[in-house]
Amino acid sequence: MESDMVASFASKMGITSAKTLRRAEEYVRLSEVKCSTLGNITSTSKAVICLELAATSMKHSLDKEYVIRLSGLNKKQYQSSHKAMECLLGLESGLGLKEMAVQYGCMDATKLAAQILERYAQSLPAAQQSDLDLSKVLFTSAALYAACRCLKIKVDKKLAASSGAKKAVFDRLVMQLQSLGQNLSKEAIPLKGAARSTQKRQKTLMESTEQTEKEDSPSSPKQQREEEEQQPAAQDYEEWKRKILANAMKSTNGAE
Structure with a gap:
């Protein structure tokens, strides 16, 4: 009975492959056990759905609108029943x-x-x-x-x-x-807070490092000019100091 029904609908759906027919019949037999809890599904709609599932697995294209009309279900009912049977039979498309x-x-x-x-x-x-x-x-x-x-x-x-x-x-x-x-x-919220704290600590460390580098870095051009201007003055003072000491020594020797 089931084989005759499957063969009859297969002819209407343009399915001629014997392998596809055998697979559809196998799906119908499995559905009796695994899909018994499904409601709103008749033996006709079950046969049509099993034929479509078998054709899909064999890469055989079908006229979807015609298939739905053959099933005796409306589009929404057919899609729901088709998906349910696909899942229960373990034939999902495997979408990740x-x-x-x-x-x-x-x-x-x-x-x-x-x-x-x-x-x-x-x-x-x-x-x-x-x-x-x-x-x-x-x-x-x-x-x-x-x-x-x-x-x-x-x-x-x-x-x-x-x-x-x-x-x-x-x-x-x-x-x-x-x-x-x-x-x-x-x-995830505490982790975000910890990440912000880490960024703040890193920023503080970077700021401290930059401050140290500024302190250790060579003087600016202006500072260098000021230092260069101060150097001759210091040198003149040392020379003046040396001459004063020398004169003082001469005066002391003359007095003796």
């Missing part, structure tokens, strides 16, 4: 933080989002750290969303939708990550 930030116009939040994910991983028990893949779109999108809130950056609502998770699940994760982001921001 930077790529996602570029896509949703929040590059300034990238650094904090990465720090939030790192702190989140550290807060988990060792067993969960080894099992959890924080590169999954749910975590990267939630970390970016949380970082944007901390930094008061306007968030594109599509970023939340890209997670593929239910709103309640996404919101709960964002709140948790946002709390970590706020703690990181508070920790």
Whole structure:
């Protein structure tokens, strides 16, 4: 039954590759187990989505608007279901933080989002750290969303939708990550203050060094002229002093 449905929709979608068909059928079987919690998704829409996922993995282009009409869902429902199935089946596009930030116009939040994910991983028990893949779109999108809130950056609502998770699940994760982001921001404030103090100390040291250099440096041209003018006067005084002493000696010898 499922194979017949997949083959029928594949024909309408222009998919003729046997390998793509087999992959789509495999996705349909997996979805019965991994995507059973999804609501608003019929066997028809599931088959169409699985076919698109298989075609995408095989680099086969499709008419997106036609595919959505075949699914029986509206555009918003289709995108949400497609993303959810992609996540649950482990077929995410693998967008990293930077790529996602570029896509949703929040590059300034990238650094904090990465720090939030790192702190989140550290807060988990060792067993969960080894099992959890924080590169999954749910975590990267939630970390970016949380970082944007901390930094008061306007968030594109599509970023939340890209997670593929239910709103309640996404919101709960964002709140948790946002709390970590706020703690990181508070920790950064004393560091900035310490950096300013260090700069002030360095400036004071530089000023002291400059003052010492000024004191040890050669005299200015004006000072040099004054010193040169004073030197002859000192030399004349010494010569006068010598002559006075010599005359005094002669007078003493004459008296004897």
